[in-house]
Amino acid sequence: MTEVTRTWSCMCGAFEAKVIGDPALACWCHCQSCRKQTGAAMQLGVWSDVEIVKGGDDLIGFEKTPGSGVIRNSCAKCGSFCYKILPSGKVAPLGALEGGPTVKPTCHIFVADKGDQDVMFPELPQHDAFP
Numbered sequence: 001m002t003e004v005t006r007t008w009s010c011m012c013g014a015f016e017a018k019v020i021g022d023p024a025l026a027c028w029c030h031c032q033s034c035r036k037q038t039g040a041a042m043q044l045g046v047w048s049d050v051e052i053v054k055g056g057d058d059l060i061g062f063e064k065t066p067g068s069g070v071i072r073n074s075c076a077k078c079g080s081f082c083y084k085i086l087p088s089g090k091v092a093p094l095g096a097l098e099g100g101p102t103v104k105p106t107c108h109i110f111v112a113d114k115g116d117q118d119v120m121f122p123e124l125p126q127h128d129a130f131p
């Protein structure tokens, strides 16, 4: 069986990346950082690796908690969220993916941190951290 490839790019097109196969985890993240970064709860997918196609040198990396190993990479030109590095893998923004079957989030994470305006899907399990 051939593994599916999904691609995405930032708004201006300077950054492009791809992931192969299905994510280890797909979820809605309600943490304050994702909400501040995106203006909404973030649909994220965790893969073991994200393959940068172009623009990897033109990203701005931001580590909110120094030493955490959690680094959010955004395009220096258009500001789009491009991908995030976790100690356990790399995170792609599900809302920006193109190609392949839809990746549907299967749970909510960082629910204790959710904003007053967040929409919850009550049929999905809720966690206060990564499950």
Ligand SMILES: [Zn+2]
Pocket (backbone or CB within 6 Å): 010, 011, 012, 013, 014, 015, 075, 076, 077, 078, 079, 080
């Ligand atoms: Zn861009």
Ligand SMILES: [Zn+2]
Pocket (backbone or CB within 6 Å): 029, 030, 031, 032, 033, 034, 035, 042, 110
């Ligand atoms: Zn988050």
